[in-house]
Amino acid sequence: MFSSPRAPRADSWPLGWVASTSTAIIACALWQQAPGWASLVVALVASACAVWMLPTLRRPRGLAAATVALLAITVTVAVGETATLFSVRRDWSAWSAGEREDRAQRVAASLTDVASTLRRVAEERVLDTLSVATPPLEGAVESALLVFRNGALVARAGQTRTSIMPGAPVGVRLVDGAFHTSLVARARSADGRVEAVAVALVSSAPPADRFARPLLRTLSGRVDVAHTIIESPDSTNVAAGSTVVVVPDGPNRLARVRALSFSEGETQLSLLQRARARTNLSLGLALLGMLIGAWRRPARTGQRVAAAAAAAVRARDRGRATHRVVERVLPV
Known part of the structure; x- marks a missing residue:
């Protein structure tokens, strides 16, 4: 059975902890270059050794414990x-x-959620013509509310990139334009004099998407407009390697969402870049914690140089990672 290491003299340098932590950091840096299980096993074992060596450190040990915790987060991710x-x-x-x-x-x-919100806002607006008009959607999505009385525009709030004229049938429908696609909800008062139109921008095609804030850009995860198409429910476009989902609106169809495949190379490159991005912060902070712990007295010049060398290895590996990722995924 293993026994806990005995605490050394107060003037000793924590060689075991620094070595274990440095090994784990270098293994994680190598993993960022070429993700694989072998480097993770090394990082996991070295991190466990760093935990085991914590009692050998001088007090306070909070920084060392935080460094090990950051390594654990890095390895878990x-x-x-x-x-x-x-x-x-x-x-x-x-x-x-x-x-x-x-x-x-x-x-x-x-x-579906946006259509429901637009419908509710339009229906409420025709019943309340005295309140100040506000955009129907909060947040980053471009939306607008327009109120017509006897065919004349009397109130407007927000921004719309779709031409809106009064008199169209009530309800929610998808409106396609040259560059922009919007959901448009209409409601009309019982006497037909007041009409409210709520609009939300759901998709914009390049290069117009640079200056617009469509719904697709606000969704979590990667939703690329070139590979995710929102189109008319009557569309019959079918492409190999695509998935089509019909968006219902009660008994009717509101829209079609057509998701196209990314290439395998694009996907691997994106995932590799995501893996590095998700581990960079915790690994960088762990490196900083290791350096601070290694440079504390009674560290000698040679010991500090050794710790700095480990940091240099990590920095070099990080600099090579981007080129290595591109070469692996998109060979030249």
């Missing part, structure tokens, strides 16, 4: 990212189909 990457490589077709289905369903659910 790396395990999940590695599992995702290996699942993509193992069965690309199944993973791609699942990703398309999830993306299309998320967009369809958001369209």
Whole structure:
């Protein structure tokens, strides 16, 4: 059985802890270059050794404990990212189909929610013509509310990129334009004199998307407009490697969401970049904590140089990571 290490003299340098922590950091940096299970096993074992060596450190040990905790976070995130990457490589077709289905369903659910909100706002507005008009949607999505009386525009709030004229049938429908696609909800008073129109921008095509704030840009996760198309429910466009989800509106159909496949190379590159981004902060802070712990007295010049060398290795590996990722995913 292993026994806990005995605390050394107060003037000793924590060689075991620094070595374990440095090894874990370098292993994680190597994982960022080429994600794999071998480097993660090394990082996990080294992190466990760093935990075991904590009692050998001089008090206070809060910084050292925080450093080990950051390493644990890095390794935990790396395990999940590695599992995702290996699942993509193992069965690309199944993973791609699942990703398309999830993306299309998320967009369809958001369209349903937005349509419900627009309908409610328009119906409430025709019953309350005295309150100040405000955009129907809060947040980043472009939306607008227009109120017509006897065919004349009497109130407007927000921004719309779709031409709106009075007199169209009530209800919610999808309106396609040259660059912009919007949901438009109309309601009319019982006497037909007041008409309220609530509009929300759901999709914009390049290059117009640079200056617009459509719904697709606000959704969590990666929703690329070039690979996620919101179109008329009457559309018959079908492409190989795509998933189509119909958005219902009661007994009618409101829209179609067509999710196209990313290429396998695009997907792997995106996942590799995401893996690095999700581990950079915790790993960088762990490196800083290790350096501070290693440079504390009674560290000597040689010991500080050794700790700085470990940091230099981590920095060098990080600098190579981007080029290595591109070469692996998009060979030249």
